Amino acid sequence: MLSTMQDVPLTVSRILTHGSTVHGDSQVITWTDGEPHRRTFEAIGRRAAQLARALRDELSVADEERVGTLMWNNAEHMEAYLAIPSMGAVLHTLNLRLPAEQLVWIVNHAEDRVVLVNGSLLPLLAPLLPQLPAVEHIVVAGPGDTSVLDGARARVHDYEELIAGRPETYDWPLIDEREAAALCYTSGTTGDPKGVLYSHRSLYLHSLQVNTAEAFALTPRDITLPVVPMFHVNAWGLPHAAFMAGASLLMPDRFLQPAPLAKMIETVRPTIGAAVPTIWQGLLAELDANPYEVACLHTVVIGGSACPPALMRGFEERHGIRVVHAWGMTETSPLGSVSHPPAGVSGEEEWAYRATQGRFPASVEARLIGPDGEQLPHDGESAGELEVRGPWIAGAYYGGAQGEPLRPDDKFSPDGWLRTGDVGTLTSNGYLTLTDRAKDVIKSGGEWISSVELENHLMAHPHVLEAAVVAVPDDKWGERPLATVVLNEGATIGYAELKAFLGERIARWQLPERWALIPAVPKTSVGKFDKKVLRRQYADGELDVTLLA
Amino acid sequence: MLSTMQDVPLTVSRILTHGSTVHGDSQVITWTDGEPHRRTFEAIGRRAAQLARALRDELSVADEERVGTLMWNNAEHMEAYLAIPSMGAVLHTLNLRLPAEQLVWIVNHAEDRVVLVNGSLLPLLAPLLPQLPAVEHIVVAGPGDTSVLDGARARVHDYEELIAGRPETYDWPLIDEREAAALCYTSGTTGDPKGVLYSHRSLYLHSLQVNTAEAFALTPRDITLPVVPMFHVNAWGLPHAAFMAGASLLMPDRFLQPAPLAKMIETVRPTIGAAVPTIWQGLLAELDANPYEVACLHTVVIGGSACPPALMRGFEERHGIRVVHAWGMTETSPLGSVSHPPAGVSGEEEWAYRATQGRFPASVEARLIGPDGEQLPHDGESAGELEVRGPWIAGAYYGGAQGEPLRPDDKFSPDGWLRTGDVGTLTSNGYLTLTDRAKDVIKSGGEWISSVELENHLMAHPHVLEAAVVAVPDDKWGERPLATVVLNEGATIGYAELKAFLGERIARWQLPERWALIPAVPKTSVGKFDKKVLRRQYADGELDVTLLA
Incomplete structure (x- = not known):
């Protein structure tokens, strides 16, 4: 028996219309040239309508068509975030940090015919154009040297000129909430990038969740600082969620360095921020080294990778800023779990809870x-x-x-x-x-051995500089751990002694039999252990492996 | 182009499963016999499964079947709130304050075959049974004199005996989120009661909204006090929302008087409460008159009718409890607007915003x-x-x-x-x-005249005790206002003087021509002005009306 409630779809156009009317006074504040540039949600709404008009009437963007954005966090990107899904097209955010060949692959796979790009990013886009035959229109927002586009096949438009003078309203179409609204590719270490195709429904529900008290709790009295880029999993959903809640947004554009971040926090006074640990690590050092007035910022959300406890405590104890741990991925929109402690805990027990990845909301099993x-x-x-x-x-x-x-x-x-x-x-x-x-876990006789746990114990030994543990094939157990160790300069210590050291800390069946000293652990471009190199070196016999019974 | 996100429905069973596992330590705390009786969400989950098993296996409740509840706010009603929709049946809450003939009409219209009832409410139910031929099973929860059911056609079950020993899990069916989940009748002053049939989708989305920071902001660190009854628009959605968020619930059962409310607040320490103004008015008087420790309670939400400013200020200034105004109705689930002030206001401006009915969320246009x-x-x-x-x-x-x-x-x-x-x-x-x-607005020549505004101005006159303004037919204007006035004892004042008094405060075209002195304004059973009586008295020529040009 169907209920008799109204059948109203959950769509991005509802977020756009609500935010730009009821919360028309809220602002998107873009930081450029060392100062804030303010635009009200009401103006964002009018300009989003103009952008949709231009894309539809001038560039013939069709329903379901993917429109690429190669942009920093700024007001124009916000307009694209709202206009493109609302008109029935698909917002395709392009990660400007990807290797060129992956960017090319992604634009071609999504068949982007129109790309919105910040002027400051033209030097990145221009060299790729010969390999992007489908791109017909390039819309340049903000200052930049467009001469690098000379000779390009695609037509080049100035964002402001393109939208200027067009009607400031748009009769947003009624869209099935399960229709595609946004597209974001995730690039693993192997295989082609994979596109996650968000729906109006998923973006809307995710925005509601972000605004619950148990997540980021945005209200019209907040100013949100998404340092996490809008080309990275929808900036964790904050742009849509903030526009829904009427929370203003401080957009750092390309100024993600510690000093400008500290300056914009002091100037614009955001209440809640979100970024990966590396960025916050740099900001903490800046705040420790120089006097800034940042009491406005009560919470920073950290995700993307585990947050070092020292960073959490440093922000809280020295600057009164609470760090909240969160977990998610491109495939999860990204929220994910958030680490608020349960009721009734305090002190070290509370810290222990806050160091976890947190709890999932009802909507995520x-x-x-x-x-x-x-x-x-x-x-x-x-x-x-x-x-x-x-x-x-x-x-x-x-x-x-x-x-x-x-x-x-x-x-x-x-x-x-x-x-x-x-x-x-x-x-x-x-x-x-x-x-x-x-992929880093060792599957040994139907049990799992944590490589990270072995590494942490090994690296706690005073003579060990680095240690990486990888799974290697084993006839009897399926897989067994191989311990590769980098000793401190001048240190001399035998494998047996290291194994005994480990033996005091972990179960006997988890102890590695295979050991190798190496000069350094191979690293990826972002500094993480590159374990697939070690696995290949082992397979190719390039490591000097000692077997201990 | 459909997105590739998972197609997972929004259902009450998800709220049940999530709350009773992730938030299994949270509690439903029922106040009876002057003390709290605690039951964990985990136990609620197990007992909800047992209740569903009993309803299905023992009482043959079918999919889509309405199951009535005639219950106060307590743990067993919470179990019914979760079990009945999750198993695919429809939770039908019965308003125990309705006149007997309306209750009979509603049970018969919904075709309730099974009714869950609190023992304390048997004296209310028993006399109606001869007029309820469809009712086959009566399940009695809590103590009460079941002898009043002697001779009833329906089979009588004890709630605890009925669920005892049954399996504590239930394989909740996959339900389309647009399927009916709950039913609540609204009774206007005219016509038959009308049933609002909520869906799983509407209850779920409403719960998410209740938990946003801009609404009630429930978290696992809260204890929620729904004084508003669970038979009244789902207790404003708080039971489902709190279970979703892991917020504990303090359930006052039938103890809605000021003294027990104050006592339970002091004992159980809820953080946020919700009720109609009358209840809070009584509580404020109790808190003013006797010493209670109620600092735990930071917010009370008031809805159902407009909240007197003195009540809002009294709670805040004398007890540190913030009153939040909200608006909704049975047809709106009920949230509705919530009156949090916008950013950047303070003092009297903030009070002015808080006195409004507030703002709607993105999901309500x-x-x-x-x-x-x-x-x-x-x-x-x-x-x-x-x-x-x-x-x-x-x-x-x-x-x-x-x-x-x-x-x-x-x-x-x-x-x-x-x-x-x-x-x-x-x-x-x-x-x-x-x-x-x-229906109280006067439609005069294509413009509206507010009867409430005229009444408020008249009642501000020092010689006027009460005033009620109603629309009466007018040949020229369609409708015109009739002012009926009750003077203070001993006061003598002419209509012309009252009209002149009004004339200084409202536009000339809004001034009533028809005036009548009456001994008292007729009132409804809950003390509201009963304007339909005045309209009938005017139509029947029972009022002594003076015409002023």
Whole structure:
């Protein structure tokens, strides 16, 4: 029996209309040239309508067409965030930090015919154009040297000239909430990038969740500082959520360095910020070194990777800024878990909860899957691969305009849950602690050994500079750990002594038999251990491995 | 192009499963016998499964079947709130304050075959049973004298005995989110009661909204006190929202008097409460008269009717409790607008904002319709009937098991919006101020005259005790105001003087020509002005009316 409630879809155009009327006085504040440039939500709404008119009437953007954005966090990108989905097209954010060949692959896969680009990013886009045959229109927002586009096949438009004089309203179409609204590619270390195709429904529900008190709790009395880029998982959903709640937005554009960040916080007085640990680490150092007035900022949300406890305590104890840990990924929109402590805890117990990845909201179900595919208890002990399900979790990847959705077995379980590739534990009260990436876990005789745990113990030894543990094939156990160790300069210590040191800390069956001294752990471009290099070196016999019974 | 996000429905069973696992330590605390009785969300979850098993296996409750509850706010009602929708049946809350003949009409219209009832309410239910032929099973929760049911046709079950020993899990069915989940009848002053049939989707989205920071902001660190009854618009959505957020619930059962309320607040320490003004008025008097420790309670939400400013200031200034005004109705789930002030206001300006009915969230669109059906500007001046649209707003009434949904013209606009029957203004930044019920507005020559405004001005005169203004037919203008006035004892004042007094305060064309002195304004059973009596007295020539040119 169907209910008799109104059948009103959850769409981005509702966020746009609501924010630009009821919260028309709220502002998007873009930081450029060392000062704030303010634009009201009401003006954003009018300009979003003009942008949609231009895209439709001038550039013939069709329903469902992907429109690329290669932009920093700023007011024009916000207009694109609202206009493109609302008109029935698909906002395709391009990650300007990707290697050139991946950017080219992504633009071609999405078949972007129109690309909005910040003038400051033209030097990045221009050299790629010969490999982007589908791109017909380039719309340049903000100052930049357009001469680098001379000779390009595509037509070049100035953003302001393109939208100027057009009607400031748009009769936003009624859209099925399950229609595509935005597209963001995730690039793993292997295989082609994979597109996550968000729906109006998923963006809307995610915005509601972001605005709950248990997540980021945005209100019209907040100014939100998304340092996390808008080309990175929708800036964690903050632009749409803030526009829905009427929370103003401080947009740092390309000024993500510690000094300008501190300056804009002191000047514009945001209340809540969000970024990856590296950025906040730099900001903390800046705040420690120089006097800034930042008491306005009561919360910073950290995600993207685990946050060092010293960083959390440093912000809170020295600057009165509370750090909140969160977890998510491109496939999860990205929220994910948020680490607010439970009721009734304090002191070190509270810190222990806050160091976890936190709890999931009602809309995201989580389960742990063990080495043999079995579901594990949420007992805080049993480690398994995290799988999640929910209305803003990807169920497949974008297959391209002609392709079927992609549903690779290593990313989706047979019953449709997302395999996150992260390994960890869940407590009975829902707190997630991640320990490993699934590909870094050693599957030994139906049990899992955490490479990260072995590494942390090894690196706690006074003579060890670095240690990386990887899985290597083993006839009897399937896989066993190989410990590769970098000693401190001048240190001499035997494998047996290291193994004994480990033996005092972990179960006997987890102890590595294979050991190798190496001069340095191979690293990726962002400084993480590159374990696939070690696995290949082992396979190719390039490591000098000692076997200990 | 459909997105590739997971297609996961928004259902009550998700709220149940999430709350009883991740927030299993949170509690439903029922106040009876002068003390708190605590039950964890985990236990609520187990018992909800047992209740569903009993309803399905023992009482053969079918999908889509309405199950009535005639209960106060307590843990067993919470179990019914979760179990009945989750199993695919429809929770039908019965308002125990309705006149007997309306209760009978409603139970028969909904075709309730099973009724859950608190033992303390058996004296209310028993006399109605002869008129309720469809009721086959009565499930009695809590102590009460069941002998009043002797001779009833229906089988009588004890709640605890019925659920005891049954499996503590239930494989909740996958339900389309647009399926009916709950049913609540609204009884106007005219016509039959009308059933609002909530969906899983509407309850879920409403719960998310309640938990946003801009609404009630519930978290696991809160204890929620819904004084508003669970038989009244789902206790404003608080039970489902709190269970979703992991916020504990203090349930006052039938102890809604000022002294026990103050005692339970002091004992259990809730953080946020919700009730109609009358209840809070009594509580304020109790807190003023006796020493209680109530600092825990930071917010009380007031809705149901406009809150007197003195009540808001009294709670805040004398007890540090912030009063938040909210508006809604059975047809709106009920949230509605909430009156948090905008950014950057303080002092009297802030109080002025807080005295309004507040702002709507993104999911509820509002518009004002004038006397001639035209849409009015949101300028804070133009008064019109409020119409709303959104995913948790009713689009029709329940037509009964065999009937088509009811969509009366006076309740729904041709384009599907709900006609609220309330008249007021909206500011450009979305603040709603209600002035009249539409039926109390005087439609004079294509303009509206607010009867409430005239009454307030008249009652400000030092010689006037009460004044009620109603519309009466007028050949020239369609309708004109009739002013009925009760003078203070011993006061003598002429109509001309009263009219002159009014003339200094309102526009000339709004001044009443018809005046009558009456001994007292007729009142309804809850003490509101009963204007339909005055209109009938005027029509029947029972009033001594003086005409002033």
